[in-house]
Amino acid sequence: MDKLRLGVNIDHVATIRNARGIAHPDPIRAAMIAVDAGADGITAHLREDRRHISDEDIAELSEKLTVPLNLEMAATEEMLEIALRHKPHASCIVPEKRMELTTEGGLDAVGQHNRLAPLIRELSAANIRVSLFIDPDEDQIRAAADLQAPVTEIHTGLYCDLEGAERAAELERIEKAVALGSKLGLEMHAGHGLSYETVKPIAAIAGLRELNIGHFLMGEAIFVGLDASVKEMRRLMEEARQ
Numbered sequence: 001m002d003k004l005r006l007g008v009n010i011d012h013v014a015t016i017r018n019a020r021g022i023a024h025p026d027p028i029r030a031a032m033i034a035v036d037a038g039a040d041g042i043t044a045h046l047r048e049d050r051r052h053i054s055d056e057d058i059a060e061l062s063e064k065l066t067v068p069l070n071l072e073m074a075a076t077e078e079m080l081e082i083a084l085r086h087k088p089h090a091s092c093i094v095p096e097k098r099m100e101l102t103t104e105g106g107l108d109a110v111g112q113h114n115r116l117a118p119l120i121r122e123l124s125a126a127n128i129r130v131s132l133f134i135d136p137d138e139d140q141i142r143a144a145a146d147l148q149a150p151v152t153e154i155h156t157g158l159y160c161d162l163e164g165a166e167r168a169a170e171l172e173r174i175e176k177a178v179a180l181g182s183k184l185g186l187e188m189h190a191g192h193g194l195s196y197e198t199v200k201p202i203a204a205i206a207g208l209r210e211l212n213i214g215h216f217l218m219g220e221a222i223f224v225g226l227d228a229s230v231k232e233m234r235r236l237m238e239e240a241r242q
């Protein structure tokens, strides 16, 4: 099976920092620890309201990271301009609602085709690898493939929220979505809400190449340290892959 990369999302280090409006804890330091612990990439979401990651964080990450930076961003002119300025390795386009606590659902790649197409073209022309964050839905996967962004990230939030037979059914939808995306030539990623409890069935899906995980890792780091939480997540992912 292909290697499954782990992208560590550091947004919530910035959430804690911003609660006090001071410099500690520093998300860049967290990124460095995550990389030393085995993260293959760092993910950060620059939101319109700058509730966690700031413009300065993106500038510093772009300058200092030795692994790929995946910039999560809404499909807006402002974010396009920032991405083109810093040229991250990848940009994951996410839907963004001002009042949401976190990214609630996937992009509407079907309905938003005309809005997304020029954005994807501009990012791709700048050698930024574009990823679309979408729900495990056949029409959305086909629309993502039509948009010619090379990567699709499947939203695993609902799978994590459900239990029992409902979770199993959602897992099956994700497996089918990954198989279809791979068949259509997309590189398939997944993420949102994953924890030690939920990661293994997702990590076992052969077509997946990357998971992006943040909130759980940062929460767990409070108890065991970031180095340990990242290493344990990696261990579970590798175990699932065997």
Ligand code: PXP
Residues within 6 Å of the ligand: 009, 011, 045, 072, 092, 094, 102, 103, 133, 153, 190, 191, 192, 193, 194, 212, 213, 214, 215, 216
């Ligand atoms: N992938 C995407 C596209 C996201 O928006 C997020 C949340 O920022 C994640 C992955 C990580 O989700 P979580 O923080 O719940 O692990």
